[in-house]
Amino acid sequence: MGPQTELLATTTRTGHTRAALISAWLGSFADSADTRAAYARDLREYLAWCAQRDLDPLAMRLPEVQMYAAQLAAATNPRTGRPFASSTRARKLAAVSSWYTFLVRAGAIDANPARDAARPRYDRRHSTTTSVSERQAAGMLGASRDYQHRTMGPEAAALATALLIDLGIRVSELCNANLADLGQREGIRVLTVRMKGGKIRTRPIPAQVAALLDAYLDVRPAGDSDALLVTRGGDRINRHQVYRLVQRVAADAGVPMPQRITPHSMRHAFNTIARERGAALEDRRDALGHSSAAITQLYDHVALSLTRDPAHLVAEATAKTPD
Numbered sequence: 001m002g003p004q005t006e007l008l009a010t011t012t013r014t015g016h017t018r019a020a021l022i023s024a025w026l027g028s029f030a031d032s033a034d035t036r037a038a039y040a041r042d043l044r045e046y047l048a049w050c051a052q053r054d055l056d057p058l059a060m061r062l063p064e065v066q067m068y069a070a071q072l073a074a075a076t077n078p079r080t081g082r083p084f085a086s087s088t089r090a091r092k093l094a095a096v097s098s099w100y101t102f103l104v105r106a107g108a109i110d111a112n113p114a115r116d117a118a119r120p121r122y123d124r125r126h127s128t129t130t131s132v133s134e135r136q137a138a139g140m141l142g143a144s145r146d147y148q149h150r151t152m153g154p155e156a157a158a159l160a161t162a163l164l165i166d167l168g169i170r171v172s173e174l175c176n177a178n179l180a181d182l183g184q185r186e187g188i189r190v191l192t193v194r195m196k197g198g199k200i201r202t203r204p205i206p207a208q209v210a211a212l213l214d215a216y217l218d219v220r221p222a223g224d225s226d227a228l229l230v231t232r233g234g235d236r237i238n239r240h241q242v243y244r245l246v247q248r249v250a251a252d253a254g255v256p257m258p259q260r261i262t263p264h265s266m267r268h269a270f271n272t273i274a275r276e277r278g279a280a281l282e283d284r285r286d287a288l289g290h291s292s293a294a295i296t297q298l299y300d301h302v303a304l305s306l307t308r309d310p311a312h313l314v315a316e317a318t319a320k321t322p323d
Contacts, residue, residue, distance in 0.1 A: 008047075012058065012108045025102040034172050034196050042095035058109055065117045069093055073120070080259075086120035093119050130260040131268035132250070134276070137165050139253030140246075147249060151231050155216040157245055160229055160237070162209045164246070164263055168270030168288055169193055169203070171239045171263035177228040182213075189213075195289040203287065239263070 008019040016024075022043065029036040049068055050057045072089045076082065084092075097114035104112055132140065140161060147157035163174055173193050181192040182205075189205040205213060216229075223234015231237055242263050250258035267288065274284050 014106055014108050016106075016108070018058070021103060021106060021108060022099070024106070025099050028102070033176075034170075038091070039095040039098065042092045043099055045092070046096050058103070060113045062113050062116055065093075065096070065114045068096070069117055069119075090119045093117060130257070130262070130265050131272060132255055132261065132265055133269075134273045136250075136253060136255045137266075137269045137273065140249045140255065141165060143249040143252035144245070146252075147245065149245075149248070151233075151241055152237065152245060153219065153221075153232050155212070155219050156229055156231070156237070157249070159209070159212045159216045160242060160245060161249060161266075162212050163191075164242075164266035165269055166206060166209050167191070167193075167203050168267045168274075170195070170267065171242050172196075174229065174242060174263070175237055175239055178226045179228050180226070181228065193289075199289050201287070201289055 008022070009017055011017055012021065014021075026036050026040055029039065046068060047057055049071065050060070055064060069089070072084060072092060075084060077084050077088070093114065097112060097117070100109065100112040100114050103109045141158070144158045144161035145154055147154045149157070152160075160174060163169055163177075164171070169177075173195060176194060177191065181194075183190050183192065185202060189210050190202050191205055193201045193203050195201060221230055221232055221234045224230050224236050227236035229237045231241070246263050246266065247258050247261055250261040255261055271284055271288065274287075275281075
C-alpha cells in the first residue's frame with residue numbers, strides 16, 4: 001500500500017475515511033460531470049504533492065498551501081509543455097479550497113487553510129485559446145475526410161470534426177454523445193447535447209453534417225451499442241483521440257502552430273463564424289450553452305480585438321510613401 005493510498009484509508013475524527021469524504025465532496029458536483037472530473041484530477045495532484053513531502057493534508061496550514069501554489073507556478077503542463085495558465089492554476093487552488101470548505105462543514109477539520117491563499121490574477125476578458133478562421137476551419141473539415149489513423153476511421157473523423165466546428169459542441173459532449181441522442185423534430189434531424197451544469201440543448205444537424213453522419217453510420221464499427229462515435233475497434237472515442245485528430249487535421253490544413261489548436265478552438269471558431277455571418281448574440285449564447293452573454297462575448301472579444309485593433313489603421317497610414 002502506497003503512502004497516498006494509506007492516507008486515504010485513514011479514518012478522520014468524523015468516523016469517515018478520507019476517501020469517503022472525497023467521494024462525498026465530489027458527489028456535490030452531480031450536475032456537472034466536467035467540473036467533477038476536473039476537480040477530482042486537481043485534488044489527486046494536490047494529495048500526491050502532500051504525500052511526496054510527507055505532509056498530512058488535514059493538518060495543513062496556509063504557508064504549506066502557499067508552497068503548493070508556488071509549485072504550480074513553476075510547473076509545466078505535461079499536455080502543452082508550457083507553464084500552466086493563470087486561470088488553470090486558479091482553478092486548481094479553487095478545487096483544493098472547495099474540498100477544505102467541505103471538510104469544515106463535515107466537521108473533519110476546524111478551518112480551511114486555503115481560504116486566504118493568494119490565487120493568480122488574470123484578465124477574464126482574455127482567452128488563451130487559439131482560434132481558427134472560417135477558411136482554416138473549412139480546410140480542417142476537408143482534411144478530416146482523408147484522416148488515416150489506426151484508432152479512428154475517416155468517416156468518424158469527418159463527423160467528429162464537423163460536430164465540433166459546425167455545432168460548436170465541447171469535446172466532452174462529443175465523446176458522451178449516444179446514438180439515442182439522434183432524432184427528428186419538425187422535419188429536421190437533430191442531436192440532443194448534454195452540456196455542463198445539467199443543461200440539455202436540441203441542436204439541428206445541418207444538411208452538410210447529415211451527409212457525413214449517414215456516411216459514418218453506414219460503416220460504423222460494431223462494439224459499443226450506445227456511443228455515437230466509436231473507434232475502429234468499436235470503443236467509445238475519448239478526448240485524447242479527439243485532441244490528436246484536431247491537431248492532425250489542423251496541420252494537414254496548413255493552420256499555423258497546429259500544436260496550439262484544441263477542440264475548444266473549434267468552439268471559438270463556431271462563435272466567430274456565426275457572428276460574422278450575422279447570428280445574434282442571444283442565439284450564439286444559447287447554442288453554446290453559456291450561462292450568460294458575457295461568456296459568449298469573451299469569444300467575441302478574441303476575434304474583434306484582432307480585426308478591429310487600431311494597429312491596422314496605423315500600419316496602413318505609416319506604410320504610405322511620404323511625398
